Amino acid sequence: xxxxxxxxxxDTATGAVRDFVPLxxxxxxxxxxxxxxxxxxxxxxxxxxxxxxxxxxxxxxxGYDVAFVRNVTDIDDKILTKAAAxxxxxxxxxxxxxxxxxxxxxxxxVLPPSVEPRATGHITQMVELIQRLIDRGHAYxxxxxxxxxxxxxxxxxxxxxxxxxxxxxGEGAATGKRDPRxxxxxxxxxxxxxxxxTPWGPGRPGWHLECSAMAGAYLGPAFDIHCGGMDLVFPHxxxxxxxxxxxxxxxxxxxxxxxxxxxxxxxxxxxxGNVLSMSAVLQRVRPAELRYYxxxxxxxxxxxxxENALHDAVNAYVGIEExxxxxxxxxxxxxxxxxxxxxxxxxxxxxxxxxxLAEVHRTRAEGNRALDSGDHDGALxxxxxxxxxxxxxxxxxxxxxxxxxxxxxxxxxxxxxxxRAELERRATARAEQDWALADEIRGRLKDAGIDVTDTGDGPxxxxxxxxxx
Numbered sequence: 001x002x003x004x005x006x007x008x009x010x011d012t013a014t015g016a017v018r019d020f021v022p023l024x025x026x027x028x029x030x031x032x033x034x035x036x037x038x039x040x041x042x043x044x045x046x047x048x049x050x051x052x053x054x055x056x057x058x059x060x061x062x063g064y065d066v067a068f069v070r071n072v073t074d075i076d077d078k079i080l081t082k083a084a085a086x087x088x089x090x091x092x093x094x095x096x097x098x099x100x101x102x103x104x105x106x107x108x109x110v111l112p113p114s115v116e117p118r119a120t121g122h123i124t125q126m127v128e129l130i131q132r133l134i135d136r137g138h139a140y141x142x143x144x145x146x147x148x149x150x151x152x153x154x155x156x157x158x159x160x161x162x163x164x165x166x167x168x169x170g171e172g173a174a175t176g177k178r179d180p181r182x183x184x185x186x187x188x189x190x191x192x193x194x195x196x197x198t199p200w201g202p203g204r205p206g207w208h209l210e211c212s213a214m215a216g217a218y219l220g221p222a223f224d225i226h227c228g229g230m231d232l233v234f235p236h237x238x239x240x241x242x243x244x245x246x247x248x249x250x251x252x253x254x255x256x257x258x259x260x261x262x263x264x265x266x267x268x269x270x271x272x273g274n275v276l277s278m279s280a281v282l283q284r285v286r287p288a289e290l291r292y293y294x295x296x297x298x299x300x301x302x303x304x305x306x307e308n309a310l311h312d313a314v315n316a317y318v319g320i321e322e323x324x325x326x327x328x329x330x331x332x333x334x335x336x337x338x339x340x341x342x343x344x345x346x347x348x349x350x351x352x353x354x355x356x357l358a359e360v361h362r363t364r365a366e367g368n369r370a371l372d373s374g375d376h377d378g379a380l381x382x383x384x385x386x387x388x389x390x391x392x393x394x395x396x397x398x399x400x401x402x403x404x405x406x407x408x409x410x411x412x413x414x415x416x417x418x419x420r421a422e423l424e425r426r427a428t429a430r431a432e433q434d435w436a437l438a439d440e441i442r443g444r445l446k447d448a449g450i451d452v453t454d455t456g457d458g459p460x461x462x463x464x465x466x467x468x469x
Contacts, residue, residue, distance in 0.1 A: 035098070037072060050110060053109075144188025289313065
């Protein structure tokens with residue numbers, strides 16, 4: 001890692017791409033708004049996990065010691081409403097879907113966070129934050145609730161650009177508010193709802209309060225990067241900034257927001273009924289292929305879902321995978337080496353993954369030409385670079401997590417053993433000029449959907465594409 005900043009990130013707060021200069025040299029602290037565990041995850045939910053996993057991996061690859069916090073919101077109006085409608089305890093409902101989110105992240109190779117705090121485990125920190133705000137004149141009690149006084153914080157709107165006169169918190173009617181623009185820090189206890197004791201009476205936390213308290217608990221009063229979906233800019237992240245800085249904390253130095261996964265031009269959401277669940281999509285494509293697809297667009301852009309786009313991503317990933325397998329079978333073991341300068345320049349430029357992937361495919365084409373011309377050293381260099389680059393993107397086809405857990409890869413490995421035994425029999429038959437037997441073996445393999453090509457490196461096999469036999 002050099003002294004000069006190389007990574008530049010788009011900061012939502014300034015609306016500009018800025019050099020990344022960490023608060024502590026060599027250390028990067030990141031907070032990602034995680035799931036509100038009210039229902040099963042769809043691919044729109046996990047896009048932020050994939051996008052900011054690439055950020056984390058690149059920072060680590062660049063030599064930073066990364067502290068990565070991703071929270072779980074396990075107490076929320078929607079959780080309570082859905083659990084009550086199903087006749088289930090709220091805590092069981094939250095725990096059930098927390099496990100599903102964890103499984104979804106793990107399936108896509110998203111690295112586990114340094115810590116994954118639950119909101120309900122940090123009530124003490126929330127109460128302390130509220131007290132600091134009350135003491136500083138930025139919060140007040142009313143009707144059993146505690147509210148943040150928006151007008152007491154002149155910088156309100158600095159992240160989203162909202163004018164104070166246009167602010168609407170999206171909260172229901174509240175009798176204790178002095179001003180409708182104020183937002184709830186603490187909700188007074190209601191019959192049938194969980195509650196915790198506080199100096200202002202029993203109740204439960206407001207959504208915005210949770211993240212400020214948990215970020216401070218693990219990353220301190222000031223940290224480097226706060227991440228989340230663009231739908232969280234207002235009011236959630238705007239309110240986080242207001243309550244944290246009004247309490248005297250510096251809070252986040254950079255704000256990164258990922259675009260939505262859209263369907264028909266609209267944000268993928270359960271309310272619109274246009275959800276593509278993780279389980280449904282993983283019945284059609286492999287986890288590594290879905291990760292490649294979700295991470296292939298620039299993190300700040302919208303990703304419009306279509307079956308054609310998903311299919312194109314699968315084909316692109318398989319092309320990389322097949323090249324690496326060819327090199328391994330013809331030349332030998334492929335070890336990750338290092339990325340190319342163009343790949344590094346792309347990721348240093350606000351994580352420009354589309355450009356980085358273009359470099360991966362350029363290197364693959366170069367490697368294929370080398371392999372076809374008999375330049376095994378050149379092919380091996382290209383393959384090693386591709387493994388390094390795809391590793392940073394979290395979907396290296398030869399990584400043991402994909403090969404060991406991927407039934408398709410396991411099946412191909414088993415087929416490879418059987419086919420190579422047949423090819424050895426065919427080679428023996430050809431050496432003995434038993435052309436009938438050699439042709440019979442090749443014909444039998446073709447009938448099984450396996451194409452054999454004789455090359456300067458010996459016979460190579462591949463699966464016949466449907467419609468080409």
